[in-house]
């Protein structure tokens with residue numbers, strides 16, 4: 001039976017437009033499968049809007065005009081604990097603001113608060129089922145240092161790095177430079193909590209390294225300086241499922257103009273098509289041994305992180321030695337990595353249905369446990385015993 005699905009996308013993120021495309025792809029597929037769709041568009045400044053016209057990609061050519069004709073909205077919970085999406089205003093004179101029932105939220109954000117656990121936390125607060133990973137896996141996934149530490153703890157290889165914060169850099173630059181030089185002839189400097197290759201720079205000479213670090217500090221107060229993998233081959237693998245049952249897709253090899261993929265390589269290749277249009281080889285032309293190792297590492301990390309839905313795990317491979325390193329986990333990958341799943345015998349509509357089913361399962365598991373206690377510790381008798389409260393005692 002069809003569900004009321006809130007498709008949430010956009011957001012204050014450099015990947016705003018990519019998210020709009022992912023959102024549209026999901027909304028239209030879910031609609032075709034017999035569900036009722038309400039769009040939840042988050043603008044670049046973080047405001048939530050709804051309105052039927054938000055399901056038309058053409059409307060996004062002029063974002064200012066789009067916002068002007070969309071209705072502001074928010075979540076509201078009634079006394080039975082049921083949450084709906086409610087318009088805060090209506091443009092027409094006599095019409096009442098609409099309310100939209102929400103059975104499941106399909107989260108189609110990329111980057112920033114939509115993917116880092118922020119939006120996921122909001123859904124938890126309202127106790128609404130939502131697709132994809134929970135807050136923990138989402139926030140670990142957004143933090144390059146935390147996710148590498150996590151992967152390393154499972155025995156998955158990661159590239160050697162030096163972690164620097166802005167105040168440490170100011171206080172002990174020479175010490176840090178000495179450590180950085182032990183990494184090898186070339187390094188890659190990257191902000192700890194960004195994406196889309198923003199602020200990521202390869203550097204070899206001391207001058208280049210200094211410049212790359214100064215530049216990266218404009219984006220984040222925490223940086224990683226990593227040993228550069230060279231000659232580099234990038235291999236990505238998607239995982240679908242949850243902590244109980246997860247499977248890996250075929251692997252892809254994204255191919256950019258030069259060794260390091262830029263934002264343009266990833267998203268601007270074929271206008272308007274999002275991640276699905278970037279140049280890539282599927283399946284990646286790698287040995288069975290390397291593919292198995294990457295798929296195995298991907299599933300282990302996904303399950304151990306308690307990730308859910310669909311994720312894409314990115315690896316760096318030294319082409320010469322065939323050594324692979326975990327690089328990052330994207331908990332809401334561009335276009336939900338559907339181009340890897342349709343090569344793994346799961347169609348886009350089937351992938352969307354799986355995401356919805358997993359969201360419902362996760363929600364049911366959460367609500368099947370005891371979550372509150374009847375005892376009120378602040379009842380009159382108990383409060384009397386608490387020291388430091390005015391007028392009590």
Ligand SMILES: Nc1ncnc2c1ncn2[C@@H]1O[C@H](COP(=O)(O)OP(=O)(O)O)[C@@H](O)[C@H]1O
Pocket residue numbers: 159188190194195196197198200226227228229230232234259260261314316327328
């Ligand atoms: N240690 C490294 N060695 C070589 N190239 C790297 C390394 N780390 C990142 N890169 C290159 O930079 C790109 C962006 O880095 P990544 O860590 O994936 O950041 P983002 O989250 O911005 O995608 C990668 O796709 C890869 O091409």
Ligand SMILES: [Mg+2]
Pocket residue numbers: 196197314328
């Ligand atoms: Mg990346």
